Amino acid sequence: xxxxxxxxxxxxxxxxxxxxxxxxxxxxxxxxxxxxxxxxxxxxxxxxxxxxxxxxxxxxxxxxxxxxxxxxxxxxxxxxxxxxxxxxxxxxxxxxxxxxxxxxxxxxxxxxxxxxxxxxxxxxxxxxxxxxxxxxxxxx
Amino acid sequence: xxxxxxxxxxxxxxxxxxxxxxxxxxxxxxxxxxxxxxxxxxxxxxxxxxxxxxxxxxxxxxxxxxxxxxxxxxxxxxxxxxxxxxxxxxxxxxxxxxxxxxxxxxxxxxxxxxxxxxxxxxxxxxxxxxxxxxxxxxxx
DNA sequence: TGTTAAACTTAGAACGAGTCTAAAGATTGC
DNA sequence: GCAATCTTTAGACTCGTTCTAAGTTTAACA
Ligand SMILES: [Mn+2]
Ligand SMILES: [Mn+2]
Ligand SMILES: [Zn+2]
Ligand SMILES: [Zn+2]
Numbered sequence: 001x002x003x004x005x006x007x008x009x010x011x012x013x014x015x016x017x018x019x020x021x022x023x024x025x026x027x028x029x030x031x032x033x034x035x036x037x038x039x040x041x042x043x044x045x046x047x048x049x050x051x052x053x054x055x056x057x058x059x060x061x062x063x064x065x066x067x068x069x070x071x072x073x074x075x076x077x078x079x080x081x082x083x084x085x086x087x088x089x090x091x092x093x094x095x096x097x098x099x100x101x102x103x104x105x106x107x108x109x110x111x112x113x114x115x116x117x118x119x120x121x122x123x124x125x126x127x128x129x130x131x132x133x134x135x136x137x138x139x140x
Numbered sequence: 141x142x143x144x145x146x147x148x149x150x151x152x153x154x155x156x157x158x159x160x161x162x163x164x165x166x167x168x169x170x171x172x173x174x175x176x177x178x179x180x181x182x183x184x185x186x187x188x189x190x191x192x193x194x195x196x197x198x199x200x201x202x203x204x205x206x207x208x209x210x211x212x213x214x215x216x217x218x219x220x221x222x223x224x225x226x227x228x229x230x231x232x233x234x235x236x237x238x239x240x241x242x243x244x245x246x247x248x249x250x251x252x253x254x255x256x257x258x259x260x261x262x263x264x265x266x267x268x269x270x271x272x273x274x275x276x277x278x279x280x
Numbered sequence: 281t282g283t284t285a286a287a288c289t290t291a292g293a294a295c296g297a298g299t300c301t302a303a304a305g306a307t308t309g310c
Numbered sequence: 311g312c313a314a315t316c317t318t319t320a321g322a323c324t325c326g327t328t329c330t331a332a333g334t335t336t337a338a339c340a
Contacts, residue, residue, distance in 0.1 A: 021336070023288065043326075057290045062327065078218045078272075082298080082326070099267060113255035114271075127239060127274040131254075132218075134267040161307080163317065182297080197319045202298065222297070222327080281340100288335065295328070306317065 011035070018071040025056045029064050034073055037089035039104045045086075079104060079132055094131035107133065151175070158211040165196050169204050174213055177229035179244045185226075219244065219272055234271035247273065 011030040015022040022030075029049055033040065040048075046061045065086055068074040077085040079097040085104055087095075092109040112131055151170040155162040162170075169189055173180065180188075186201045205226055208214040217225040219237040225244055227235075232249040252271055 021287070023335075025289070041326095055290090059291080059328080060289055063289085076221065078221070081216070081218070081224055082222075084221055084326085111255070113253050115251070115253035123278045124238075124275050125278055127276050130270075130272045130274065132270045134270065135264050136267050138263045138265055161316075163306080165318070195319090197321095199299080199320080200318055203318085224297080283340080284338085286335105286337080288333105290331100290333080293328105293330075295326105297326095298324085300323070301321090302319100304317100304319080306315100308313100308315075310312085310314105 014073070018073060020067060020071060025060050026064050026067075028054075028056065029061070030068075030073075033086070033088050034068075037087070037106075039077065039085050039087050041083065041085055077104065077132075078130070094133070096133040096135050099134050099136050101137075107131070154213070158213060160207060160211060165200050166204050166207075168194070168196065169201070170208075170213075173226070173228050174208075177227070177246075179217065179225050179227050181223065181225055217244065217272075218270070234273070236273040236275050239274050239276050241277075247271070 011027050011034060012022045014034065015026060015030060020026060029045065032049060033045065042061060042065055045065070046056075046058055049056050049061065065074065069076055069086070072090065074086050074088055075090060077087050077095055079085060079095070080099070080102065083102070089106060094107040094109065094112055096105045096107055097103070098105075114129055151167050151174060152162045154174065155166060155170060160166060169185065172189060173185065182201060182205055185205070186196075186198055189196050189201065205214065209216055209226070212230065213228070215227050215230060217227050217235055219225060219235070220239065220242070223242070229246060234247040234249065234252055236245045236247055237243070238245075254269055
């Protein structure tokens with residue numbers, strides 16, 4: 001169930017609407033990642049959230065990210081080995097991944113057509129389709 | 141440069157043709173994974189290769205998998221968090237991934253149409269496109 | 281508003297897939 | 311044969327992530 005996050009709605013209300021108790025830590029993290037579409041890793045967030053005093057623990061960062069994913073406020077993006085990215089752009093879209101720099105970019109859903117779905121047995125439901133275009137900047 | 145691996149060609153010759161010195165360990169692993177299309181993880185291979193005596197070390201398993209990937213004899217498939225699979229089916233195809241069972245299946249390339257490629261700056265070359273369809277067996 | 285149970289946060293230990301190290305073993309060219 | 315190069319190995323190590331157990335906050339409600 002996707003929910004919109006209009007500007008006038010506070011993070012506090014967004015979290016409540018998802019059944020998440022808006023603790024100080026969750027609101028702080030929410031403000032950082034839910035107010036605009038952004039790609040980031042757990043460690044990037046951990047560093048950023050702790051730049052301006054008021055320490056938030058690693059465990060809480062991971063717990064909160066997991067909770068936000070569970071509540072469809074964030075999605076995980078799997079690219080290279082050992083790298084998990086989070087994405088607060090919940091509209092249907094895909095990604096390109098620069099294998100050199102590790103940079104992640106968006107591809108509009110309209111730019112990739114999934115024509116036929118695989119032969120799905122009728123008890124199998126599709127939970128999502130992930131497309132990652134691996135790119136490399138040509139060596140000059 | 142994809143090479144075919146006809147039945148009459150021994151693993152030994154396949155490896156040599158790729159510039160790989162066919163050591164006993166590499167040939168043994170090659171026989172297990174290169175003679176038919178198969179999906180497997182490093183630890184699955186490590187266990188299987190060591191079932192029938194003649195121990196092969198973890199380091200060699202990882203080194204060999206990395207070497208085979210580098211030489212385009214295997215590809216990596218990234219699915220769930222912390223799960224790296226290897227695939228000896230080198231024809232263009234995609235995957236579905238059962239998020240419950242962890243099972244991985246093939247989707248013929250023809251079943252998914254990549255219509256438009258993203259706006260690629262001319263110095264950016266596409267190295268590959270990975271499509272993973274996440275599926276879940278409906279709770280009975 | 282005080283009491284309490286449930287939910288949450290925390291530091292740090294633990295985990296595990298994957299990599300590295302340094303030494304021993306194999307292969308190759310001369 | 312001899313030396314140079316390449317390969318394998320055990321086990322230590324790394325690092326992203328998860329777990330644990332204790333303390334803190336929140337929410338329910340008397
Ligand atoms: Mn991370
Ligand atoms: Mn594995
Ligand atoms: Zn995105
Ligand atoms: Zn496959």
